Amino acid sequence: xxxxxxxxxxxxxxxxxxxxxxxxxxxxxxxxxxxxxxxxxxxxxxxxxxxxxxxxxxxxxxxxxxxxxxxxxxxxxxxxxxxxxxxxxxxxxxxxxxxxxxxxxxxxxxxxxxxxxxxxxxxxxxxxxxxxxxxxxxxxxxxxxxxxxxxxxxxxxxxxxxxxxxxxxxxxxxxxxxxxxxxxxxxxxxxxxxxxxxxxxxxxxxxxxxxxxxxxxxxxxxxxxxxxxxxxxxxxxxxxxxxxxxxxxxxxxxxxxxxxxxxxxxxxxxxxxxxxxxxxxxxxxxxxxxxxxxxxxxxxxxxxxxxxxxxxxxxxxxxxxxxxxxxxxxxxxxxxxxxxxxxxxxxxxxxxxxxxxxxxxxxxxxxxxxxxxxxxxxxxxxxxxxxxxxxxxxxxxxxxxxxxxxxxxxxxxxxxxxxxxxxxxxxxxxxxxxxxxxxxxxxxxxxxxx
Numbered sequence: 001x002x003x004x005x006x007x008x009x010x011x012x013x014x015x016x017x018x019x020x021x022x023x024x025x026x027x028x029x030x031x032x033x034x035x036x037x038x039x040x041x042x043x044x045x046x047x048x049x050x051x052x053x054x055x056x057x058x059x060x061x062x063x064x065x066x067x068x069x070x071x072x073x074x075x076x077x078x079x080x081x082x083x084x085x086x087x088x089x090x091x092x093x094x095x096x097x098x099x100x101x102x103x104x105x106x107x108x109x110x111x112x113x114x115x116x117x118x119x120x121x122x123x124x125x126x127x128x129x130x131x132x133x134x135x136x137x138x139x140x141x142x143x144x145x146x147x148x149x150x151x152x153x154x155x156x157x158x159x160x161x162x163x164x165x166x167x168x169x170x171x172x173x174x175x176x177x178x179x180x181x182x183x184x185x186x187x188x189x190x191x192x193x194x195x196x197x198x199x200x201x202x203x204x205x206x207x208x209x210x211x212x213x214x215x216x217x218x219x220x221x222x223x224x225x226x227x228x229x230x231x232x233x234x235x236x237x238x239x240x241x242x243x244x245x246x247x248x249x250x251x252x253x254x255x256x257x258x259x260x261x262x263x264x265x266x267x268x269x270x271x272x273x274x275x276x277x278x279x280x281x282x283x284x285x286x287x288x289x290x291x292x293x294x295x296x297x298x299x300x301x302x303x304x305x306x307x308x309x310x311x312x313x314x315x316x317x318x319x320x321x322x323x324x325x326x327x328x329x330x331x332x333x334x335x336x337x338x339x340x341x342x343x344x345x346x347x348x349x350x351x352x353x354x355x356x357x358x359x360x361x362x363x364x365x366x367x368x369x370x371x372x373x374x375x376x377x378x379x380x381x382x383x384x385x386x387x388x389x390x391x392x393x394x395x396x397x398x399x400x401x402x403x404x405x406x407x408x409x410x411x412x413x414x415x416x417x418x419x420x421x422x423x424x425x426x427x428x429x430x431x432x433x434x435x436x437x438x439x440x441x442x443x444x445x446x447x448x449x450x
Contacts, residue, residue: 001053002061003027004073005040007116007150008182017116017150018042019076023051024114024149030054038116038183041069051148077114080147081107086254089247089264090275094239098251101232106255108213108230109136109188110143118155118185120174122192124164127270127287128244129191130300131263132215133158135249136190137297142257155181160294164192164218165415171201175208188213191245194220194233197415202227215248217241218418219400241419244271263304272422282314289317289354317354321363324355328364335440337448340373340392348380358424361385373397377439381432384439388421395447399423402442406435 003018003025014035016027027044032055036042041061047054061069083103088095112119119140123133137158144151157177161170166189178185187210193202194216205212206227213230218241225231232252234243246267253259262283268276270284283304290303290313303309333344345364347357355363361378365387368374373391377384386399398420406425407413412435416425427435 001044002069002072003042003044005036005038005042007038019073019114021076023080024147026052026150028052028054031056032058034058036060041066077111080114081110082143082146083107083255086251087258089250089261092275094234094237094243095251097237098234101237102251103255105230105232105252106139109139112186113140113143113149113151116151116155117183118181119188120177120185121158121188121190122161122170123158124191125160125162125291127284128246128267130287130291131246131267132190132249133297134263134301135246135253135259136188138259139253139256158297161192165195166193166198166201168201168204171204184209186211186213190215190249192216192218194218194224195417196221196224199224215245215252217243217245217248242274244268244273247275282310285317286310286313288359289313292353320354324360325363325367328360332364337443340375340395340397340447342443343368343374343376345376345378346380347378358385361387379432379436383424383426384435385424386422393421406438409438
């Protein structure tokens with residue numbers, strides 16, 4: 001019988017895990033001695049008991065038969081795939097247009113699991129990133145269980161990002177994780193990794209032999225997306241950031257099995273997506289509160305199912321947010337630029353862990369956003385945070401576009417990006433004054449001057 005080795009035990013005379021015409025098979029070297037490499041084709045004879053073959057003889061596939069073996073292996077893997085049409089989360093054209101993309105992404109992940117390929121996933125630290133990662137993890141766990149794959153638990157590792165950018169230091173951390181495996185893992189970046197700031201690290205990952213997959217909805221850089229082997233991004237299919245990452249990850253998981261929808265509903269609320277079905281969930285607020293704990297995904301999943309704990313944490317969040325809002329309202333400064341109001345907040349006074357500085361800016365903005373055109377600008381020595389309401393966006397304000405222009409200033413901005421109404425940038429040392437001056441000038445020329 002011909003088989004493709006997908007994994008082997010760490011021993012001088014290892015057992016093999018393989019894919020063959022009979023599915024996934026463990027090969028125990030009962031009467032043989034060999035040490036083939038992962039990815040090699042073998043001809044094996046022996047006694048089969050269940051999903052285990054006790055080998056009497058093992059030989060490499062003849063060189064002239066390798067091309068045929070490759071085709072056979074592709075057919076064996078295809079037979080193990082389990083793809084379905086995803087149940088729509090919301091009735092929107094972008095999700096219909098991306099259905100084949102979701103299915104291809106699900107096939108890619110399933111294929112990696114069949115081949116016993118290690119998977120390293122990195123996800124953003126907000127509700128959208130966490131719930132997206134939960135969907136990818138649920139697909140992995142479901143498929144392993146359904147197909148009875150001997151996939152080692154240590155082969156899938158998930159890491160919470162401290163910033164929505166994939167930088168060289170993050171690649172180095174993943175390279176260190178990859179040293180634990182006999183083959184290069186698949187890197188999956190969730191809710192980040194599409195920006196220009198991520199390009200250098202992505203190119204480094206490709207040159208180092210990693211396969212790359214992204215599931216994201218942030219405005220992308222074309223060259224960054226070119227680095228990925230699999231791209232799930234609404235901008236490539238006529239959509240925009242309204243389709244938050246969790247709705248995409250849900251659709252990938254739903255291309256494999258009937259998965260819960262509430263995680264994506266939490267994310268749509270948290271990201272203020274126009275597709276949001278409700279606006280009264282407590283979970284997005286609680287997730288953003290506890291995300292600084294950097295819990296394992298299992299812990300997040302357990303918490304989301306613990307309604308009593310959600311209620312307790314939610315009340316704590318409300319008290320802390322209200323206290324922070326009252327303080328911020330005493331420190332804000334207003335400036336009028338024609339029809340648009342800029343609300344400035346120096347957040348360097350903040351010392352508490354919660355709400356974080358970005359959360360304080362968000363809370364202050366939300367308190368006043370239902371009025372006329374408003375842009376809230378929070379800043380300290382290291383960053384500038386933008387929030388804009390719909391009237392401001394209709395006037396033409398776009399925070400991510402402003403950041404892109406400001407990046408042209410030499411030695412001023414280290415990184416930045418996001419959405420038109422919600423973006424941030426990190427500053428080079430001692431550049432706060434010059435950036436604030438540049439922002440005031442842009443407000444003046446963009447909205448105050450006739």
